[in-house]
Amino acid sequence: MAGCSSGVFPGSSGFDTSNPDGPPDNVPPGTEIGEPAMPPKGPQPQFGRTVTQADAPPPLSGGTLVVTEEGIAVAADPDRDQVYVVGLEAQSVKKVVLQKHDEPGRVVMDDAGRAHVVLRSGGGVATIDVATGTLLARRNVCPAPRGIAFDKSRARLLVACADGQLAALPPAPDGAKTLLATLERDLRDIVVLGDRIFVSKFRSASVVELNAAGVLQSPMPLLDAAEATPTLAWRMIAPSASAPSSPDASTPGATKPIVLHQLASLAPLSTQPGGYGDSSGSDPDTDVCQVHKSTTSVLDVSGEKIFFLPTNLVLxxxxxxxxxxxxxxxxxxxxxxxxxxxxxxxxxxxxxxxxxxxxxxxxxxxxxxxxxxxxxxxxxxxxxxxxxxxxxxxxxxxxxxxxxxxxxTPSSTRxxxxxxxxxxxxxxxxxxxxxxxxxxxxxxxxxxxxxxxxxxxxxxxxxxxxxxxxxxxxx
Structure with missing residues (x-):
């Protein structure tokens, strides 16, 4: 692995020259008054003008898009509380309008041409007919649903909730929820591989395994080290585009999910000079996989391969x-x-x-x-x-x-x-x-x-x- 690069604080500035009585007391010896600080290295963001709105936009969560083999894309739009059914080949768009502040999130398809979207702030699951682009049902599940998966072999939907509930729903729009299991809080994603159910937790970046009946089996170990620990599991997906109903155990990585998470350092960070505009010899705009001083983004591919993502890959x-x-x-x-x-x-x-x-x-x-x-x-x-x-x-x-x-913007009406x-x-x-x-x-x-x-x-x-x-x- 390449060496670590130190943090950079954008927006730093030089000393204030408006004081007519002389330099501040903390000016280092030999420093010229008005000397600008070293500008941050690497590309800098351009945020443009500041926009203020009454309703804060929902946080970024990813996982709001699914595409079928037939070229139909279903995209959830949490900013506008809408879901789009898009024909990629025909360039057609159907729009499903949800309730205000529903915040549609994760999307999954069943085998009957229906899309199921979790409503992160709406407390339920919206079922959509992809062929017509119409809302078939809206079912209450839990206060804060997060992840969703289709268990094809058992013809059911599984929903992971932030409060720890693991709920089951029939894919038909008239089916009611049943509670499959109660786990620790902060659940994020859910992946079904044959008879095995994997559920991730967001902040701790931990993954637990359950059997088909919802009985807890064992945790799935992620990359861990003496001076670093997994944190913030942004996304967990199946190891293939369509999760197999009977994964082949002889195929490496086929029986475990893929987890995109961060790795936080437990080691003390240096407070010596060099962290302000100085990258200590490493370019902060780097494409090389490396372990950063404080936080590193990691792609754990089914426990078989570990990718340390580039430091310029943000969020x-x-x-x-x-x-x-x-x-x-x-x-x-x-x-x-x-x-x-x-x-x-x-x-x-x-x-x-x-x-x-x-x-x-x-x-x-x-x-x-x-x-x-x-x-x-x-x-x-x-x-x-x-x-x-x-x-x-x-x-x-x-x-x-x-x-x-x-x-x-939430105030948009058209x-x-x-x-x-x-x-x-x-x-x-x-x-x-x-x-x-x-x-x-x-x-x-x-x-x-x-x-x-x-x-x-x-x-x-x-x-x-x-x-x-x-x-x-x-x-």
């Missing part, structure tokens, strides 16, 4: 198993234009020459919050503007579906649905320099789309990827 809230590896959403990068919002971690943790595997950096517009696999590619959901971005293979086809035109035309792009490729500590050949793909929307400028976009270009959107 990893969602992950999906895709054809080229594991796509991780960096929701904290949305306001930093020079940083990607999607990192695709390759299957191998290390390359043949011993270097850490460098992720593919995917530039998408908007504010990415969720990701889901789709065929040989994947779809990214944006919070603002409310859009879906479809990744293309070989830069041959790219499309953007904008599902809402209003800002993500939402217009508009879908852009399918885009066909021409590709100009070039190679560029280094990535992290190892050299890699990248193609910088610039898209100039030939399709025009009525009354709009040409649709353009850009992507950086070794193998493919990623979606475009209206500027």
């Amino acid at each position: 990893p809230v969602d992950v999906a198993v895709v054809s080229s590896g594991y796509a991780v959403i960096a929701a904290g990068n949305g306001h930093t234009p020079s940083l990607p919002q999607v990192y695709v971690m390759p299957e191998s943790v290390f390359t043949a020459d011993g270097f850490c595997s460098v992720p593919t950096k995917v530039m998408v517009p908007g504010q990415a919050t969720s990701v889901a696999a789709y065929r040989d590619s994947f779809v990214v959901q944006s919070r603002e503007p409310a859009s879906l971005f479809l990744a293309g293979q070989g830069a041959r086809f790219h499309s953007t579906t904008r599902v809402a035109r209003t800002p993500a 939402t217009r649905v508009q879908v852009s035309r399918a885009l066909r792009a021409t590709v100009k490729a070039a190679t560029t320099g280094t990535c992290g500590s190892s050299t890699t050949s990248e193609r910088v793909v610039r898209l100039r789309c030939t399709a025009r929307s009525p009354g709009r400028r040409p649709i353009t976009g850009m992507a950086r990827s070794p193998t493919s270009a990623i979606s475009a959107t209206t500027s």
Whole structure:
């Protein structure tokens, strides 16, 4: 692993020169008055103007998107209390309006064409007919539902609640809830693999296993060390796009879920100079897997592989198993234009020459919050503007579906649905320099789309990827 990099405090400034009586008492010897402090290293966010609203927006949680093999995407929008049913091929959008402050979150599909969405603040589960885009039922489950899974072999929905309840629901809209088990509080996600049920806890980043009857079995160990401990399990998913009803125990990683969490250091942090604008010899904008001094983001793949995520991957809230590896959403990068919002971690943790595997950096517009696999590619959901971005293979086809035109403010009362035309792009490729500590050949793909929307400028976009270009959107 590479060395640690120290923290940087954005917004630091030099000494105040407005004092006519001389320098402050704490000015170090030899310091010139008015000398500016060293600016923070690495890319800096651009937040723009400050917006104040009466209702605070809901927190980011990820996991609000699911895509079927037939190309139907179901996206929950907690900011607008809506759910969108999007036909990726037909570029069609159906909108389901929920109650104010329902805060739709995790989404799961059953085998009868119904989508089930947990209502994090609404205390229930919304069942939606995907074919018609209509709300079939709204059932109360618990005060704060969080995770949801479809147990195909037993034809039931399982819901994990923040208060510790593990509830079961029939997928049919007229079925009632039954309590399967009561666990410790702060439950987050739930994954069903055959007869095994895995439930994660958010703050402690712990995972427990239950049998099909809801009887507690044993904890699933995550990466732990003498000077670090798991914390904040942002997302737990099945090891494949569709969780197997009878996983093969002989296949490595097939019988345990994938957990995206943080690793907090228990060791004392240095208070010596060097933490203010000085990265102690390490670039804070690094793509190399490394253990940070205080907190490190970790992708634990079924206990078989451990990925230490790059330090410039901020706020990893969602992950999906895709054809080229594991796509991780960096929701904290949305306001930093020079940083990607999607990192695709390759299957191998290390390359043949011993270097850490460098992720593919995917530039998408908007504010990415969720990701889901789709065929040989994947779809990214944006919070603002409310859009879906479809990744293309070989830069041959790219499309953007904008599902809402209003800002993500609770006071919004009107939402217009508009879908852009399918885009066909021409590709100009070039190679560029280094990535992290190892050299890699990248193609910088610039898209100039030939399709025009009525009354709009040409649709353009850009992507950086070794193998493919990623979606475009209206500027």
